[in-house]
Structures are given as C-alpha cells and as structure tokens.
Amino acid sequence: MIFSIKDTYRQAVEAASGGKNTVLYDDLGYPSVMVVVPRFKLSDIDPTWPADPHPAFIVNGRIIDEIFISKFQNVVVGGRALSLPMQDPKVYVNFDQARGYCTAKGKGWHLMTNAEWAAIALWCWKNGFLPRGNNYAGADHGALYENGRKIYDWILTYNWNNRAYKIDGANYYHVGRVATGSGPASWYHDNTPFGIADLNGNVWEWVDGLKLHDGKIYVHGAGGVAQNNFETQNNSHDVTGWVDTGAFFDSTVAGDTTQTDHEIAGDPILSPDRTNPMYITDPTTDAYYGWEFVSFESLTAETGFTPPAMLKHLAIQPPGTGLGGDGLWVRNYGERLPLRGGHWGHGSRAGVFALNLNSARSHSAHALGFRSAFIPV
Known part of the structure; x- marks a missing residue:
C-alpha cells in the first residue's frame, strides 16, 4: 500500500527505515509509527505446509499484500491507542478496553490479532532469530x-x-x-531498529482472534478455515462467527489438591475433549488458583489425537524446536482470552512464543498492555 500524502513526519520515518516503517494517522489525526509486514506463504515457514498465504494475510476471504503492526506497545491519548517511542506503555487495561482503544481509531484499526502475532513469531523462528527483551527487571x-x-x-x-x-x-x-x-536492536523482531519492539517481555499484550471456552480452542475464520477476520465480534461466551478447531486444552492429570504458587499439578496437553478441568476444588471459588504451565516447545498432544494444522500456523502449538524456554500458561474452564509475550519479570519464560491462556477478559494488571494493528478495508 502506498500512501499519497507525505507529511514531514511520515517522510522522515520512511526514509530512515527504507520503507520498513511508516506513520499512520487515525480519524482524529493522531500519529502511530507502524511496521510494514509483507505477505508470505505458510510454505515459506515450513515446506511441508500448504503454499497458501499465512492466515494473517486473509481477511474475510480476501488476500491482502501487507499488514501494519504497531512498532511499539501502545499508549492511550484521547481514548485512542497510539504507537509512539520512549513512552510508558498503557497498563491496567482489560481486554474490552484494549480492543475499544484500537477500534476507536477508525476503520481498519484493531487490536493486534493472534494470527498477526503468530505470523511474526513464525517469521522470527524461520529466520533464526528470536528477539530478546525486557524480561528481567529492565x-x-x-x-x-x-x-x-x-x-x-x-x-x-x-x-x-x-x-x-x-x-x-x-x-x-x-x-x-x-x-x-528503548532497548537495543536485539529487542526488535528482526534484530534491527526498524523492526517491531518489545515482543519479548516488558508487558503482556492482549491479542484478539483466539479464545478458550471450557478448554475448547476457537479462532478467527470462516468455514473451518483460520483467517484474520479482525472485525469479528468478541463478546463474552459468544463464539458466533468463530472457527471451532475441534481441539481442547486438557490436563495430563485428574483433579488435584496440590498447589504451589497458584499452579496445580499436571501439564497442559492438546486433546479432542476436556477430561480434567484445571481447578482445585470449585471454579466459582478458586478465583486465582487452578492453572497449569509447560514450556511452549514442550506442549504435546494426547496419544492418538492429531491437532488441526492451523494450531501450528497460529502459534498455539509449537511448529518445531528451537523456541527457547517461552512459557505456556492455561486454564481450561470458563472463558479465557490470550496474552502474548510475557512481562518484565518472566525471565526465560518470556518470548515471542509465550502464550497465556488463563485470564478472563476482565483481568487488568500493572504488567498487562496491548498494541494496535491496521489493515485497509
């Protein structure tokens, strides 16, 4: 996409980055620095995968050439999400607030989706560089x-x-x-100052387009095919218009009364059903207890179950090895919405493949933020 209006700020950003970055303005004229991510095929990541565009580049059946991702974790000005350098990212924001700050910017603006995050994570993995970041108190x-x-x-x-x-x-x-x-080039997704910053740590980031209902995995798409349909409504406990993947997160053990640091025994596992809910006694009273952890790379499937390929394409299932110690946190009861990347206190568990699926949409914290994205519609 070529922008015909070349204001001074946009010209400077595009010239400095060789066109890898640009500046987009919302419907009130607020600027955001964005990274241009060109379309690539699934087979570019793994030659055994289909030669179709990655789902991030398919919106309601339409193949798009590029997506625009906030270069920086977002701040909020005038009720709108902005991507600006050298800012304290907006935190204490729940899922619906984060989504609202993004959609308020105008048509095509949206909360970054899991499909978009996955496309970037897979690109990093394929290119042999997983970004570092603020995962150890600065x-x-x-x-x-x-x-x-x-x-x-x-x-x-x-x-x-x-x-x-x-x-x-x-x-x-x-x-x-x-x-x-504010970090070095290695904290950007492509190991240059022109990449996407802080995908590893600093603050967790809400993403859209993925959710669990009692452990069952739903994603954006249509006709059973994963897509980046970012305008799909994301209402509480409503999966209208979502793709039912047919896969669940289950536990490797039955109900457990052993608990340390809010984590119960057992590991998350992909399964065709949910046999073992992840709570200690009662999900209505165990407000913060009852989640399980495993390194993302170590996630496995139940014997005899082959998860749908889209889970690898969407970085819900590991695509292979060499993913580091990035963590996966899961609760498989109630509605759970995704956080990605980890925060400043997660150490080796933070990273571009880190995925947290134990939070309700109402969750808000001092280490939880978001970023917006844009696709012309």
Whole structure:
C-alpha cells in the first residue's frame, strides 16, 4: 500500500527505515509509527505446509499484500491507542478496553490479532532469530548488559529479592517496565531498529482472534478455515462467527489438591475433549488458583489425537524446536482470552512464543498492555 500524502513526519520515518516503517494517522489525526509486514506463504515457514498465504494475510476471504503492526506497545491519548517511542506503555487495561482503544481509531484499526502475532513469531523462528527483551527487571535475562530506559526509579540488582518498590495507589508492586522501543536492536523482531519492539517481555499484550471456552480452542475464520477476520465480534461466551478447531486444552492429570504458587499439578496437553478441568476444588471459588504451565516447545498432544494444522500456523502449538524456554500458561474452564509475550519479570519464560491462556477478559494488571494493528478495508 502506498500512501499519497507525505507529511514531514511520515517522510522522515520512511526514509530512515527504507520503507520498513511508516506513520499512520487515525480519524482524529493522531500519529502511530507502524511496521510494514509483507505477505508470505505458510510454505515459506515450513515446506511441508500448504503454499497458501499465512492466515494473517486473509481477511474475510480476501488476500491482502501487507499488514501494519504497531512498532511499539501502545499508549492511550484521547481514548485512542497510539504507537509512539520512549513512552510508558498503557497498563491496567482489560481486554474490552484494549480492543475499544484500537477500534476507536477508525476503520481498519484493531487490536493486534493472534494470527498477526503468530505470523511474526513464525517469521522470527524461520529466520533464526528470536528477539530478546525486557524480561528481567529492565534487562534481558540472557544478556544482562542489554537494558532499556527505566520508567521509574527502581534499582536493577539482578536479585529478585532486592528490587525497589513503587507505590501504586494503596498497593506496592515490583515495577520493571521500560520505555517503549528503548532497548537495543536485539529487542526488535528482526534484530534491527526498524523492526517491531518489545515482543519479548516488558508487558503482556492482549491479542484478539483466539479464545478458550471450557478448554475448547476457537479462532478467527470462516468455514473451518483460520483467517484474520479482525472485525469479528468478541463478546463474552459468544463464539458466533468463530472457527471451532475441534481441539481442547486438557490436563495430563485428574483433579488435584496440590498447589504451589497458584499452579496445580499436571501439564497442559492438546486433546479432542476436556477430561480434567484445571481447578482445585470449585471454579466459582478458586478465583486465582487452578492453572497449569509447560514450556511452549514442550506442549504435546494426547496419544492418538492429531491437532488441526492451523494450531501450528497460529502459534498455539509449537511448529518445531528451537523456541527457547517461552512459557505456556492455561486454564481450561470458563472463558479465557490470550496474552502474548510475557512481562518484565518472566525471565526465560518470556518470548515471542509465550502464550497465556488463563485470564478472563476482565483481568487488568500493572504488567498487562496491548498494541494496535491496521489493515485497509
């Protein structure tokens, strides 16, 4: 897509990045710095996959040439999501608020979808570079010399038991956020300053287009085919217009009363049904207890069950090996909406393949944000 209006800001950004970045304006004229992601085929990722466009580039059956992803985790100005550098990302935002800040910008704007996130994660994996990021209180756990610009006057000691506190209302929280895009090139998805920043850590990011209902996996699409139909409504406990993948997240063990740090025994597993709900006693009273964790790369399927290929295409199932220690958190009761990337305290569990499916849409926290995307319609 070529933009005919070349204002000074857009010209400067496009010239500096060789066209990899641009500036888009919403319906009130607010600017956002965006990364242009060109279309690629599934077979470009794995030659055994179909030679079809990745689902991120199919919208309501229409094949599109490129998508525009916020270069930075978003802030909110005038009720609209903006992608701007060197900002404290918007946090304390639930799913519906995040989605609303994006759609308020005008036609084509939307909360980044899981299909779009997956396309970028798979591209990184195929190209042999998984971005580092702020996953260790301002630094990367595997490269402590890599730092972003701190937001608060917290003390970086690399000692989890000696971190400074920030007063946040009546509560005290460990805060390790850094300014958007303030890290080195290795914190961008393509290992250059012109990529997408902070997909590994800093704050979790809500994404649209994926949800669990009592463990069953639903995605954007039509006719049983995954697509990037970002205008699909995402109402509580409503799957009208969504693709039923026929796959569930189940547990490797039956109900369990052993609990440490809110995690119950067993691991998430892909299954054709849900046999073992992940709660300790009663899902109506175990408000925060009853989730399971496994490294994303270690996720397996129940013996005899072959999950649909779309789960790999959408980075819900590992596409192969070499994904690092990125984590997968799952609850398989109630409605659960996805968070991706991890936050500043997750260490090796954060990363571009990290996926959290244990949150209700009402969840809001100091390490939870989002980013917008744009597709011309």
